[in-house]
Amino acid sequence: MIGTIIGDIAGSIYEFDNTADYNFPFFAPDAEFTDDSICTLAVADAILNNKSYENAMHTLCRRYPNPMGAYGGSFYQWVMSDNPRPYNSFGNGAAMRVSPVAWLFDSETDVLAQAKASAEITHSHPEGIKGAQAIAIAIFRMRKAAEKDSRIFTDVAGQFYGPDAFSRLPEPGYFDVTCQGCVPLALKIAAEAESFEDAVRRAVVYGGDTDTVGAIVGSLAEARFGIPPEMQAKALQYLPDDLLAIVSQFQSGVNK
Secondary structure, eight states: OHHHHHHHHHHGGGSSSOOOOTTOOTTOTTOOOBHHHHHHHHHHHHHHTTOOHHHHHHHHHHHSSSOBTOOOHHHHHHHHOSSOOOOOOOBTHHHHTOHHHHHHOOSHHHHHHHHHHHHHTTOOSHHHHHHHHHHHHHHHHHHHOSSOOTHHHHHHHHHHHOTTGGGSOOOTTOOOOBHHHHHHHHHHHHHHOSSHHHHHHHHHHHOSSHHHHHHHHHHHHHHHHOOOHHHHHHHHTTSOHHHHHHHHHHHHHHTO
């Protein structure tokens, strides 16, 4: 889950001003956490504190109504509604926020069920649910694997998106916010990367929706490579105390 936050922060300032410089400042002074981190932490809060995904998401997002980059239009309406309902989205937000599920449940059956549950409160379209499940299963299988083989990610891409999953990727720089575009792309980047930092850098310079692609890739790369402690410590400095409290509880839950 920390990988999601790091990828989000690293990509935050390039979402609407893409960079082709692989050596971009990883933690830029004006970078911030965005809706991607908030939603991910809401999923963690729901699991850790026995809340519904809807309640945890609604409450935390209302606490942070104007994050850097803003919420998507339909999701913002959901956040502001007093009676929020799913709106059949297949946006990449379902995949971006799912990583806590893969760390806090211990069977594929539970991971698939909880990924679906975390998605369908908003992203109830089959592609939105599939995107969440694909990323959750990829993280889960990698974290459980004795050998961190990149083929785990390519196999998941084939399982969920077919043998030609990597032949239908969005063009570099194209602002694709769909699960069916971003999830195979993230799996490919994470499979080809040589380190956690390399994975996030590749995601950001690919362009498009950089904070969210960075967040999804970061979630995958964490399971494959781990995160350098100094990078994790730096990223957490961007979070306010209430979000740090969820991170701390999550880390305790994972390390039980």
